[in-house]
Amino acid sequence: MSRQATRDDEDPASRWWATAISDISPGVIRLRGYPVADLIEDASFAQVVWLLLRGDLPSPAQARLLERALVAGVDHGPQSPAIAIARMAATCGVGINNAMASAVNVLGDVHGGAGQQLMELLARIDADDALDAVRAALADLKARGIHVPGFGHRFHPVDPRRDPLMAAVERAVSDGVVAGRAYRVATEIERQLAPIPMNIDGATAVIFSELGFTPELGRGLFVLSRSVGALAHAWEESGSGLRNKGPIPRTSLPAYTGQPERRVGHGG
Template sequence: MFDMHHYETAISKIVSTETEEELILRGHRLSDLIREASFAQSVFLMLTGHMPTPGQARTLDAVFTACVDHAVTPSAMIGRAFASYGTSIPAAIAGGILMFGDIMGGAGEPLARLLTQALQTVAPDGGDIDDQAIQKAAGYLIDQTVQSGARMPGFGIPAHAKDPRAPALLEVAQTSGAAGPFCRLLVATEAELARRKGRPIPINIDGIVAAIVLDMELPPECVAAFVMIPRSFSTLAHHLEEKGQGTRWRHVPQDQVTYTGPMPE
């Protein structure tokens, strides 16, 4: 029987004794991590219980940088609107995160599940996966989604002809040795999607983060969080800037709204 008043955790522990004040994070002193580790290394350690390789740490840091801002996107709009209404920064950051969904920022997790399923289908025993198997997995992915009229999560972006973050992140993952079969499958899927649609629908930020997360053997649930959490800094920055501009009552002007309901008799 589980004791509902007791918590068990392997993540962290507060130490407060006559000789030491410390926080133990997955077997490491936080004061040592503060001195020696990066934010990305500490996040990876906290999530997995072990330190990332240098290549994984470099790539995760690049993921956080890639997600830090994307102009006045919905989470930044929320930051600015909340500043304009005098609403607090914690509320703005929470509101900014709540803007993310299946269409924006949340497409990585379903893609991560599809990528996993596709590789399991062509290589159920794991091991080395050759280019032919990767190609077959890309075809399987397209058959599962686009063939039935659905969109392939992690591909396409309205703001750019090609999402500049994806190739830059892929390059970091490849050169640092953090990229693996999931990044290869993502690239093969981009080519196969272009072939079937007759035009390029490039990998977007959710797509590349999904493949990197899987190649780092992190759970698919991490993908959206890795996009949204760094983006909170964007909500903060836009909130602060808007507040500095002294705007009041940001709203949609009436001439931009068409009322389509009935008028009273």
């Protein structure tokens, strides 16, 4: 017979993984103090994400804005390296969790990190003197050879996710849901970079900043969102019947740029 789990808040073992997030005991699950049954009944997924990260439930308007950002980032097809990697991993016979993890593991500074980088930039720029502060910040990035994160897209002339997201932020500012600081700075950056438009990373960075998330959590929220696409694509590819699917069709060979054929002991 298994022993009943117990908690002693003074016991070093009980404090080893002490947490303010989840209160778990036999027959009890409470998240930030809310019984999970209540959350199942009355809270959306976006609200629970906010709850676990921030400690309390958001307002309905805050939750809607967060949900828009999470929906916008779910997928970009195999044009996204992470999604292509999820599909390739699925053909290698690994589990769905491994395929998803393979996708998440490449969401780093270059692919997936622009939102966090823009959030850090937005936090440094004085919104009350946005015109001159943005001009100075862009000049500094240019002098250091650093790409402005969150603007331009290698595939879309204009990212179709930009306008609905920024319109939602504009409404939230007008309704007093958010302050508008990040919105003002980001739109000034976009004005000075014209005709280079904001992309998905930029628009979601504005939303996450306006909602008070840290830059690190901004990246985490993007990873959470894109994991949905990784799951869907890995599952679809797992039903293709193909094995060990490489990055290009088997009928195509990578260009070879090395030495011509040579022989050991014959001058090579």
